[in-house]
Amino acid sequence: MSNTERLLLSGNEAVARAALDCGVSLGTAYPGTPSTEILENFSLLGGKAQWAPNEKVALEVGIGAAFAGARVLVTMKHVGLNVAADPLFTVAYTGVSGALVIVSADDPGMASSQNEQDNRHYGRAAGVVILEPSDSQQAYDLMREGLEISHRWQMPVILRMTTRICHSKTIVTPGEKNLPTEAPNFERDVTGRVMIPAYARPAHRKLRAKLAEIEKWNESCALNEVFEQDKTLGIICSGISYMHVREAAPEASILKLTMTYPLPLEKIRKFVDSVQRCMVIEEGDPYLAQCIRAAGMEVEDKDPMYRFGELNVTRVKRILAGDNTPEAAPPKGKPPQLCIGCPHRNVFETLSKHGCIVAGDIGCYTLGVLPPFEAMDSCVCMGASIGVGLGLRHVLPDEQAKKVVSVIGDSTFVHSGITGMVEMMYNQPKTGHVLMILDNSTTAMTGLQEHPGTGRTLDHQPTHQLDYEKLANAIGIERVFVVDPFKNMEDLDKILVESLASEQPTLIVTRRPCLLVSKKIKQYQEKANQTCQS
Amino acid sequence: MKNNKVTNVVFAGLGGQGVLKASDIMSEAAFATGSDVKKSEIHGMSQRGGSVSSDVRFGEEVSSPMVPSGEADYLVVLSSDQVENNRAMLKPNGVLITPDSIDVSQLPNKRSINVALLGMLSSHLEIDEKTWMDAIRGNLSEKLHEINEQAFALGRQTRQG
Ligand SMILES: Cc1ncc(C[n+]2csc(CCOP(=O)(O)OP(=O)(O)O)c2C)c(N)n1
Ligand code: SF4
Numbered sequence: 001m002s003n004t005e006r007l008l009l010s011g012n013e014a015v016a017r018a019a020l021d022c023g024v025s026l027g028t029a030y031p032g033t034p035s036t037e038i039l040e041n042f043s044l045l046g047g048k049a050q051w052a053p054n055e056k057v058a059l060e061v062g063i064g065a066a067f068a069g070a071r072v073l074v075t076m077k078h079v080g081l082n083v084a085a086d087p088l089f090t091v092a093y094t095g096v097s098g099a100l101v102i103v104s105a106d107d108p109g110m111a112s113s114q115n116e117q118d119n120r121h122y123g124r125a126a127g128v129v130i131l132e133p134s135d136s137q138q139a140y141d142l143m144r145e146g147l148e149i150s151h152r153w154q155m156p157v158i159l160r161m162t163t164r165i166c167h168s169k170t171i172v173t174p175g176e177k178n179l180p181t182e183a184p185n186f187e188r189d190v191t192g193r194v195m196i197p198a199y200a201r202p203a204h205r206k207l208r209a210k211l212a213e214i215e216k217w218n219e220s221c222a223l224n225e226v227f228e229q230d231k232t233l234g235i236i237c238s239g240i241s242y243m244h245v246r247e248a249a250p251e252a253s254i255l256k257l258t259m260t261y262p263l264p265l266e267k268i269r270k271f272v273d274s275v276q277r278c279m280v281i282e283e284g285d286p287y288l289a290q291c292i293r294a295a296g297m298e299v300e301d302k303d304p305m306y307r308f309g310e311l312n313v314t315r316v317k318r319i320l321a322g323d324n325t326p327e328a329a330p331p332k333g334k335p336p337q338l339c340i341g342c343p344h345r346n347v348f349e350t351l352s353k354h355g356c357i358v359a360g361d362i363g364c365y366t367l368g369v370l371p372p373f374e375a376m377d378s379c380v381c382m383g384a385s386i387g388v389g390l391g392l393r394h395v396l397p398d399e400q401a402k403k404v405v406s407v408i409g410d411s412t413f414v415h416s417g418i419t420g421m422v423e424m425m426y427n428q429p430k431t432g433h434v435l436m437i438l439d440n441s442t443t444a445m446t447g448l449q450e451h452p453g454t455g456r457t458l459d460h461q462p463t464h465q466l467d468y469e470k471l472a473n474a475i476g477i478e479r480v481f482v483v484d485p486f487k488n489m490e491d492l493d494k495i496l497v498e499s500l501a502s503e504q505p506t507l508i509v510t511r512r513p514c515l516l517v518s519k520k521i522k523q524y525q526e527k528a529n530q531t532c533q534s
Numbered sequence: 535m536k537n538n539k540v541t542n543v544v545f546a547g548l549g550g551q552g553v554l555k556a557s558d559i560m561s562e563a564a565f566a567t568g569s570d571v572k573k574s575e576i577h578g579m580s581q582r583g584g585s586v587s588s589d590v591r592f593g594e595e596v597s598s599p600m601v602p603s604g605e606a607d608y609l610v611v612l613s614s615d616q617v618e619n620n621r622a623m624l625k626p627n628g629v630l631i632t633p634d635s636i637d638v639s640q641l642p643n644k645r646s647i648n649v650a651l652l653g654m655l656s657s658h659l660e661i662d663e664k665t666w667m668d669a670i671r672g673n674l675s676e677k678l679h680e681i682n683e684q685a686f687a688l689g690r691q692t693r694q695g
Binding site: 008111135163164167168169170171240243244246247312313314331332333335336337338339364 | 570600603619
C-alpha cells in the first residue's frame with residue numbers, strides 16, 4: 001500500500017516513522033543533540049513519547065515496557081549512553097520479551113557536544129548488537145530490522161547513528177506496516193530477570209551463546225553488502241563513511257558493514273582475500289580496523305590524524321592517497337552567543353563582577369564562559385557542577401573556597417543535579433556552598449524541550465511540576481532564594497554576596513523564562529485552559 | 535555513475551536568518567522534480583546567532599550528503615559578513631549569491647531575504663516556478679505565503695534584469 005510513497009526525511013524522522021510503522025508502544029528519552037527530534041517526531045506522528053529526567057531512567061522505563069512484551073524505542077545522544085550504561089550492561093543479560101531498540105546518536109566532530117566518544121565500543125563492552133545506518137532509508141530499515149533482531153533473540157539492540165545521519169535529509173520509501181500481534185502481558189521469569197549472582201552467572205553464558213548465534217547469522221544475512229568492482233582496491237566501511245567512500249573512490253570494491261557488532265569476520269576475511277589492497281575507512285576510533293587486525297587479517301587504515309572530527313569526501317581521498325600533510329584549518333565562523341536579552345546574561349555578569357570561581361555545567365549557559373562574561377571555570381558533564389564545586393570547596397584555602405559557586409540549568413539539575421544537592425548537605429564543606437539553579441523554564445540548549453520542572457509533558461500537556469525550593473528544603477537546605485535575574489538584578493547581586501558571606505549551604509534559583517520559550521509557554525497555557533473549559 | 539551530474543548548493547549565514555529554511559525549500563523543490571536529493575546541515579548551538587551552513591545536493595544519484603570544499607556550483611550567503619569564511623566552498627566559476635544585489639527596500643519584510651535569494655538562485659536552475667512556489671508554501675505558515683512569494687519574485691527578477 002505505502003510502497004510507492006517517496007519521502008524526503010532526516011534520519012531522525014525516518015527512525016520515528018519506522019517506529020510508528022512497527023507499532024512501537026512507547027518511546028522514551030532525554031533530549032540531546034543530534035537525537036532529540038526522533039521522539040518529537042514520533043509524538044507528532046501519534047506515537048506515545050515521553051521525556052524522562054535522564055537517560056538512565058529513560059532506559060529503565062524502556063526495559064520495564066519491553067519486559068512486559070512491548071516494542072520500545074529509547075533514544076539518547078552518545079554521552080547519554082554513559083548515564084544509561086548501568087542498566088545497559090545488565091539488560092544485555094536479562095534480555096527482553098518484546099523488543100528494545102536503543103538509539104545512540106554520536107557526534108563526531110562535536111557539533112554540539114563535550115566529547116566525541118565512539119559508542120560502537122559499547123557493543124563489544126556490553127555484548128549488544130550494533131547497527132549502523134548510512135542514510136535515512138537505512139535508518140528507517142534498520143529501526144525495523146533492530147526490532148526484529150531484538151525480538152528474535154530477546155535482547156536489546158543499539159542503533160548507532162551520527163550527526164550527519166540524524167540531521168541529513170535523504171529519500172525514504174517506507175515499508176508495509178508491521179504491527180505486533182500480541183498485546184503486552186506480564187509473565188513471570190524470575191531467573192531470567194532477577195540478576196542475583198546465582199541467576200546472573202547463567203545469564204552471562206546465555207548472552208554469549210546468543211551473540212555467537214547472531215554472529216553466525218550476520219555472516220550470511222543481507223545486512224552487510226559487498227560491491228565487487230576493481231579488485232586492486234577494496235574498502236571496508238560503515239555508516240556515513242560508506243557514502244563518502246562511494247564518491248571518493250567510485251571504482252573501488254566495497255564491503256559495507258551494517259551490523260558492526262558482532263562482526264561477520266568470515267565475510268570480512270573473504271573480502272580482504274579477494275582484493276589486492278584492503279583499507280578500512282571509518283569515522284572516529286579505529287574500531288573496525290582493530291577488530292579486523294585482531295582476527296589476524298592484514299588491512300590498512302587511516303592515519304591517527306583522521307581520528308579527530310568528521311570524515312568527508314576530501315578527507316577520504318586524502319586517506320586513500322596516504323596524504324598525512326597538515327589539513328587547512330576550517331575557516332572561522334562567528335561563534336554562538338547568549339541571545340541578547342537572555343536571562344542567563346545577568347547571572348554571569350553578577351558572578352563575574354564578584355570574581356567567583358564558577359563550577360559550571362552544560363546548557364545554553366555554558367556560553368557564560370565566553371567574553372564578555374568569562375565567568376565559568378569548569379564544565380565536565382551534565383550535573384558535574386555541584387560535585388566539582390564541592391570538591392573545590394573541600395580542599396581550597398578558605399579565601400578561595402568561599403568564592404566557589406556551582407551553576408546549573410533547570411533541566412540539567414533534574415537530569416543529574418539532585419544527588420549532588422544531597423551530597424552538598426551530607427558532606428558539607430566548612431565554608432558552606434552556593435548552588436544556583438538557572439531556571440529558564442525549558443531545556444533551551446537542545447531546542448526548548450519540556451522536563452519535570454516545567455510541569456508539562458513532551459507534547460506540552462500539563463502534568464505535575466517539580467518544586468526545586470521544596471526539594472531543597474526536604475534535603476535540608478534552609479537558605480533558599482528565588483529571584484528574577486532580569487527584573488531584579490540588584491536583588492540577585494545582594495543575595496549572592498550575602499550567601500557567599502554566610503558560609504551556609506544556599507540555593508539560589510534564578511527564575512525567568514528563556515526568551516524563545518516565553519511566548520510558547522503562553523500558548524501552551526491558553527490551550528490547556530481551553531481544554532479544561534470545554 | 536560517470537555521467538551523473540550532481541548540482542551542489544551551499545547556504546550560509548547566521549543563526550536565526552533562515553538558512554535552514556532556505557535549504558529545506560531548495561531540497562524540496564529538487565525532490566519534487568524526481569531527482570535524488572540529499573540535504574545536510576549542522577545545527578545545535580546555531581540558534582544563538584553563530585555561523586550556520588547547509589548543503590543541498592541533487593542529481594541522478596547523490597552519495598555523500600556534504601558538498602566537498604571547492605565544489606559548490608552555487609554559494610548562497612544570507613549575511614554579507616559570512617561570505618569570506620564560506621568562499622572556499624565555491625568551485626572556480628561557481629556563482630555567489632548575496633543580499634548585496636537585492637534592493638532590500640523593496641522587500642515586504644526583511645526577514646524574507648532568504649526566499650528572495652532563492653528567487654535569484656532559481657533563475658540559474660531548471661526547476662519550474664510552480665514547483666518553487668509549492669515548496670515555499672509547504673515550508674511556511676499560510677500567513678507568510680504572500681510576502682514570501684513577493685520576495686521570491688523580486689529575487690528572480692533581480693537576476694533576470
Ligand atoms: C548525558 C547528556 N545528555 C544530554 C546532553 C545534551 N544536553 C546538553 S545541556 C542539556 C540541557 C540544557 O538545559 P538546561 O540545563 O535547562 O539549560 P538551558 O540550555 O536551558 O540554559 C542537554 C539536554 C548532554 N550533554 N549530556
Ligand atoms: S535560547 Fe534562551 S536560554 Fe538560550 S541563549 Fe537564547 S534566551 Fe538564553
